[in-house]
Amino acid sequence: MDRKIDVKDISDKVKPGRKTHKASVDRFDPSSTIYVRSVKGVYQRLRKFMGWFLLLLFIVLPLIPWDGHQAILFDIENNRYHIFNLTIFPQDLTLLAWIFIIAAFGLFFFTTYLGRVWCGYTCPQTVWTFIFIWFEELFEGKANKRRKLDESPWNGNKIWRKAAKHACWWLVALMTGLAFASYFVPVYELYTSFFTLSASFALTFWVLFFSTCTYINAGWMRAIVCTHMCPYARFQSAMFDKDTFIVGYDAKRGESRGPRSRKADPKELGLGDCIDCDLCVQVCPTGIDIRDGLQYECINCGACIDACDQTMERMGYEKGLIAYTTEHKLTGAKTDILRPKIIGYGVVLSLMCGLFVWNLLTIKAIGFEVLRDRNALYRETNEGLVENAYTFKIINKTMEEQEYNLSVTGLPEPVWSGPTAIRVAPGEVFTQPVSIAVDPYELDKSILTIQFTVQDTDSDEQIQQESRFFSGGR
Structure with a gap:
């Protein structure tokens, strides 16, 4: 089967009436110095x-x-x-994960819509x-x-x-x-x-x-970080499409480029609006020529747009030869803003923001963890009761000292050994061992599910933790 792969010729060619400019430095050489020219706009x-x-x-x-x-x-x-x-507190650091997820999808959304505006402005x-x-x-x-x-x-x-x-x-x-x-x-x-x-x-x-x-x-x-080290420049192409707003050069209007006087008619000279002043290259912080088309080094800062608009104004031409545009618009097609990729990123971003806010609003001012005694499932007291030992870890997540009441549910007439009210300093992780004893004849199961409760005496806010009570089958 004879299948041919189309090959695009990308060798430099000098078109009639076109003056070529070579960059004064090799932007791919980390040792090169880019002298960025200042521009206003x-x-x-x-x-x-x-x-x-x-x-x-x-x-x-x-x-x-x-x-x-x-x-x-x-x-x-x-x-x-x-x-x-x-x-x-560390127990709530899932919020940090939500922030990273939101930042990632926010970056995907805005990059798909506006290109590398993050790089150029923030x-x-x-x-x-x-x-x-x-x-x-x-x-x-x-x-x-x-x-x-x-x-x-x-x-x-x-x-x-x-x-x-x-x-x-x-x-x-x-x-x-x-x-x-x-x-x-x-x-x-x-x-x-x-x-x-x-x-x-x-x-x-x-x-x-x-x-x-x-x-x-x-x-x-400087630009070495953007062109050689930043991973964003490398994977941005996965988010770009032909409707993404980028800094683009209107080749149909600008070519063929070449110098001329202000009074000269470019059409009579067979020239486009680009006078080949090279200012767009001189003001670029990464040293690229935007007239060569979309390049991953472009950070969408708009410096070349301001420089070109000033030149067009001096020449009496219409501004926008270089502008924020899309590849579809440059080819004369319609730009589709509300496309599936944008809608998908927007929906996921909104969902992640909603989940973050919900997680934020549901944070308890009390942290509570119950640890069972690992040395023994249960033991018998001198009174013939079955006793289980637990260790409470209580965190006061406020900036004031708080008093908490401790209680247990799920057991018939439990005997509580340990304090039922404690005071915890601001931000303190308070450790309190307690033991619960029950008459074994009151139990109908060898393993019972119980609930421990910590309640703030001032705000009545409470938090519960589930645990198990073992009786050995008695």
Whole structure:
């Protein structure tokens, strides 16, 4: 059977009237430096707003006092996690699993609909990279000046500019490391001990570790993380389809590209609207040419859109040569927004959010666990009663001392040995051994199912745990 596989020719070809531009660096080479040119526009203002908002939120949240503790504090040492009014203990960490599931499906939903907007506007790597680039421009100038400075020999001017830039990078990185640590260590304790050099080795290590990671990732690696390390760039194609909104170049309108004067009529020259200024490449943080089509390195930041719109405005052409669009729209077809994949992700995401809220609302302020004595199923007392021993583990999940009443049901006239009322400190895991004795002649089974109850005396909230009572068949 003669079956042929169609082969697409992807070799570079120069079309008549088209000027080709080669990138100044190889974006696939981790040692290459990409000098990102600054650009202003609608999407860059949105990106900067999102970046500064998320950065300030990241720094400020642990600083907010809330009901005697930080608004957000993951106290690993004491096994309690404060999120405003909510205090979560290890027994409730299923909430964390729900959060991860919701985040995953949220990422799938928005990626299918809007492409890699997470990468372009909210990813920490993107936010911190642009902050570091801002300091770079402040001390070393625009992209061309930075390139010339790097190529120039070392002298006093170059040394002070580089030193000032790296000092600011380290300052931002250190603030980032401290802000991250403040989610796990009380803020006052953290800053006081760190800056007085009295912090523990572990605390100092983790602050400096995250500071170093921030300095390396945002200062040196930058796009390398996006193109070589981030797994999201690799599996995003599984979520993309031809109706996904991406940053796209309208080749029908732009080709054939080429330079011309503002007064020239491109149709008379046989040219499209693209003047081949190469600005879309110069402003791209990952160094790609969006005119080559959809590429996994594109982070949907919209920098090339703003740069192209400015060029179109200067030339007197219609904006939108590069825009947020879909592959269907670029080919003249209709974009289908409400498609099965979007609806499916939306339904699952809504279901997961509902289950998370239900789980959150049903959390008990009391944690209760019953452990039977493993040394003996039962024993006989001097009075001839059958006795079973249990150990209660009671957790007070509130931030105030609580009093609880203990009781048992399912047994005829049980004799309780141990306290029936206890007081438990805030966040304490209280261990209480008790024993239950019953007259064996009152029992009709060798194994009975019983219920232990712990009840809060103030709120009347209660929680029950099932256990077994053994009598040995008597």
